Amino acid sequence: MKNLVLFFAFVLSLSAIYAQGGNVYANKENVAIDGYDVVNYFTNYQSVKGTKEFSAKHDGSIFYFKSAEHLQLFKENPEKYIPEYGGYCSFAMAEKNAKVYCEPSTFKIRNGKLYLFFNDDYEGQHVNTIVPWNTDEEEKIKKADANWAKLKTNKTKN
Numbered sequence: 001m002k003n004l005v006l007f008f009a010f011v012l013s014l015s016a017i018y019a020q021g022g023n024v025y026a027n028k029e030n031v032a033i034d035g036y037d038v039v040n041y042f043t044n045y046q047s048v049k050g051t052k053e054f055s056a057k058h059d060g061s062i063f064y065f066k067s068a069e070h071l072q073l074f075k076e077n078p079e080k081y082i083p084e085y086g087g088y089c090s091f092a093m094a095e096k097n098a099k100v101y102c103e104p105s106t107f108k109i110r111n112g113k114l115y116l117f118f119n120d121d122y123e124g125q126h127v128n129t130i131v132p133w134n135t136d137e138e139e140k141i142k143k144a145d146a147n148w149a150k151l152k153t154n155k156t157k158n
Contacts, residue, residue, distance in 0.1 A: 023152050024061040025087035025101055025116075032061040033116070036104040038081040039070035041114050047105040058082075081114070083107075085148045089118040091129035094144035099151060106130055110137070 024032045032038075037050035050064030054071040057063075058078045065071040074081055085093040092100035106119035106128060117130040133140055 023059055023086045024082065025099070026061045030060070030062055032058075032063045033083065033087045033102075033104050035064040037066045037070055038063060038083065038087075038114065039073050040066055041107060041109060042081065043070070043073075045109070047107060080112075083114040083116050085115075085144060086152065087116050089129055090115040090144055091117055091133045091140065093147050093151070094133070094140040097147040097151065110141075 026032045027034055035049045037048055040046055040048050040050075048066055050066045050070070052064060054065040054068055055062050056065075056071055056075055056078075058074075063074060063078075065074060084090060086099075087102060087104075088098075089100040089102045092098045100118055102116035103119040104116055106117040108115050108117075108130065115133075117128065117133060119128040119130065121127070
């Protein structure tokens with residue numbers, strides 16, 4: 001419970017920083033999901049980084065892939081692979097209505113949708129938001145969906 005309280009404080013401190021982002025969580029170089037291959041989550045159920053060699057721009061962000069095959073799959077149907085809530089932390093979206101960065105190696109796929117979560121140390125405590133997410137996932141998905149509908153932008157990044 002203490003970790004959860006710390007996380008909420010963390011969310012509030014970071015949400016203003018990350019709220020300026022667009023519909024997809026991207027780093028300073030505008031690389032989505034810190035360069036992780038969003039197709040690989042579905043094809044191999046693993047988080048792996050892609051490379052600049054296999055990249056595509058979508059909705060203003062650059063996505064990296066580990067292979068030409070994954071790049072092609074993404075180009076054929078990008079919406080199938082883009083994480084829910086643009087790759088921001090699913091738990092923070094549900095519980096704090098905030099865009100907070102995620103740890104791309106902490107993920108789950110449910111009903112054909114990819115969810116990413118914050119999983120890191122904060123003020124000396126380890127916080128993994130997939131744990132409280134799993135306690136009432138259906139309710140959290142409903143809340144996150146409603147919050148995302150209000151938070152996501154309708155603008156495409158340049």
